[in-house]
Amino acid sequence: MRLLIVGTLEGYITAAGKIAMKRGAKVSHTDSIEGALNALRAAAGADLVMIDVKLDIATFIDSLKAERITIPVVACGIGTDAAAAVRAIRAGAKEYLPLPPNAELIAAVLEAVAEESHSIVCSDPAMLATLRLAEQVAPSDASVMITGESGTGKELMARFIHRKSRRSGESFVAVNCAAIPENLLESELFGHEKGAFTGAVARRLGKFEEANNGTLLLDELSEMHPRLQAKLLRAIQEKEIDRIGSSQPVKVNVRLIATSNRNLEAEVSAGNFREDLYFRLNVFSVAIPSLRERPADIPMIAEHFLKKYAEANGLGDKRLTDDAMLMLQSHHWRGNVRELENTMHRAVLLSRGEEVGPEAIMLTSKLLAPEGSAQASIPSDSPVANPFAGPAGTVPAAATPGQPQGTGPHGYGQTGYGPPKGGKPGPYGMAANSSAAATAAATAAANAGATGAGLAALIGRTVADVERDLILETLTHCLGNRTHAANILGISIRTLRNKLKQYGDEGRSVPTPGNDERATA
Numbered sequence: 332m333r334l335l336i337v338g339t340l341e342g343y344i345t346a347a348g349k350i351a352m353k354r355g356a357k358v359s360h361t362d363s364i365e366g367a368l369n370a371l372r373a374a375a376g377a378d379l380v381m382i383d384v385k386l387d388i389a390t391f392i393d394s395l396k397a398e399r400i401t402i403p404v405v406a407c408g409i410g411t412d413a414a415a416a417v418r419a420i421r422a423g424a425k426e427y428l429p430l431p432p433n434a435e436l437i438a439a440v441l442e443a444v445a446e447e448s449h450s451i452v453c454s455d456p457a458m459l460a461t462l463r464l465a466e467q468v469a470p471s472d473a474s475v476m477i478t479g480e481s482g483t484g485k486e487l488m489a490r491f492i493h494r495k496s497r498r499s500g501e502s503f504v505a506v507n508c509a510a511i512p513e514n515l516l517e518s519e520l521f522g523h524e525k526g527a528f529t530g531a532v533a534r535r536l537g538k539f540e541e542a543n544n545g546t547l548l549l550d551e552l553s554e555m556h557p558r559l560q561a562k563l564l565r566a567i568q569e570k571e572i573d574r575i576g577s578s579q580p581v582k583v584n585v586r587l588i589a590t591s592n593r594n595l596e597a598e599v600s601a602g603n604f605r606e607d608l609y610f611r612l613n614v615f616s617v618a619i620p621s622l623r624e625r626p627a628d629i630p631m632i633a634e635h636f637l638k639k640y641a642e643a644n645g646l647g648d649k650r651l652t653d654d655a656m657l658m659l660q661s662h663h664w665r666g667n668v669r670e671l672e673n674t675m676h677r678a679v680l681l682s683r684g685e686e687v688g689p690e691a692i693m694l695t696s697k698l699l700a701p702e703g704s705a706q707a708s709i710p711s712d713s714p715v716a717n718p719f720a721g722p723a724g725t726v727p728a729a730a731t732p733g734q735p736q737g738t739g740p741h742g743y744g745q746t747g748y749g750p751p752k753g754g755k756p757g758p759y760g761m762a763a764n765s766s767a768a769a770t771a772a773a774t775a776a777a778n779a780g781a782t783g784a785g786l787a788a789l790i791g792r793t794v795a796d797v798e799r800d801l802i803l804e805t806l807t808h809c810l811g812n813r814t815h816a817a818n819i820l821g822i823s824i825r826t827l828r829n830k831l832k833q834y835g836d837e838g839r840s841v842p843t844p845g846n847d848e849r850a851t852a
């Protein structure tokens with residue numbers, strides 16, 4: 332959680348900042364509205380703005396809207412000045428916090444913002460039962476293993492467990508074991524001393540120390556090299572870590588959550604994963620059902636992303652037609668929630684008016700169709716036809732799928748799970764109406780016919796072969812930019828990196844990362 336304080340807060344900046352920092356927030360400060368806008372423009376990053384009520388909040392919020400920066404704003408002023416509070420709320424502030432700052436109030440606001448950006452939207456009994464189990468497990472310090480297919484919400488679930496735990500006031504730190512090369516992962520996890528290796532110009536603390544007293548998520552743990560598995564096991568058993576280049580162990584108190592989309596038991600049997608580490612981490616296991624196994628979640632999640640991306644793109648209210656909803660419900664969601672999220676993002680950008688109909692629903696299978704297929708019917712000025720087009724086709728960075736920036740003004744007070752505030756399961760039965768069924772069937776038939784010729788050319792090739800060509804071609808098309816390529820392919824950046832690593836290991840030539848990604852690729 333990153334908090335940006337704007338103004339002097341009547342001299343209470345230090346007190347407010349300290350309270351927020353104690354709750355795990357990273358706090359930055361600027362005196363003026365222009366300073367705040369500059370910081371947000373420069374992607375300095377913030378999840379919440381706390382602004383002095385004496386500043387021109389209306390101008391600030393108007394500027395945010397004009398520049399499509401979506402971030403909740405909370406006003407602060409001395410005492411319970413009702414007139415100032417009303418002015419601030421009318422100007423668009425989410426809340427009014429009286430000064431001097433009250434620790435509980437600030438904590439509640441921070442918690443609400445954190446929940447809002449990582450809330451689990453669901454109504455299906457299968458997912459509700461999983462959440463109940465996670466909530467039961469959360470208060471203990473036991474390690475948790477979260478399993479589920481790619482994009483089912485494993486990281487969201489880890490954050491949920493942290494929020495519901497006794498450590499919720501402390502840091503939640505996530506490390507993606509698959510995205511970091513093995514030689515860097517050790518230093519990322521355990522830190523290093525100055526001079527420990529070439530390039531270690533200063534001491535750096537690792538994620539274990541960063542998460543001290545809090546929760547450490549080891550995402551995609553199955554990808555960890557056996558040598559590091561041994562070091563991790565020692566850290567868990569001894570509750571201490573050794574920074575690289577140091578002979579002084581450091582005590583750490585960390586609750587571990589691990590995720591894997593591979594079958595770890597099978598990895599243990601195959602000798603790829605240490606059995607002792609598996610049992611250490613798998614004290615509790617939470618298995619997230621795939622979207623296919625919880626169809627009742629589809630309408631609610633679809634509406635959630637529709638609202639989110641309409642807001643993020645400043646496009647006003649949008650509403651899914653029954654036909655469009657039926658189409659979503661009939662689709663086989665291979666890419667799970669992430670695929671549904673990307674589909675809704677595209678739908679928001681493609682739809683012209685308030686209604687989002689079937690013509691705006693570009694399912695991934697359709698997007699991957701070869702030339703001459705239904706894909707060719709996408710208007711040439713549409714953002715999907717050319718995702719990197721100029722202003723009209725620009726997908727703002729703030730709204731990149733999988734990397735939401737800001738939290739969108741949904742209002743506080745949303746619970747960790749269950750319907751979002753004001754949300755309700757949509758009235759979209761499979762037998763909604765015959766015209767909807769006919770539209771969906773016609774669309775499916777059109778797609779099948781249109782892609783027939785292209786598909787014939789693929790016969791005789793293996794799925795892995797075609798997949799590799801598709802991935803490498805898309806990456807070349809995106810000038811090596813992993814983020815754009817993953818978005819177009821409808822897969823996570825992590826999955827893309829794993830695939831690219833595999834192709835590299837097989838001796839294939841893999842396009843180098845785009846300029847903006849070199850640091851992280």
Ligand SMILES: Nc1ncnc2c1ncn2[C@@H]1O[C@H](COP(=O)(O)OP(=O)(O)OP(=O)(O)O)[C@@H](O)[C@H]1O
Binds near residue numbers: 453479480487632732
């Ligand atoms: N129930 C849900 N409600 C709202 N958003 C969700 C839900 N489940 C998943 N998402 C969204 O889907 C995307 C994927 O979620 P997440 O990263 O938690 O999945 P994952 O299983 O960890 O993915 P991977 O297997 O790639 O690591 C995120 O943008 C997340 O916010």
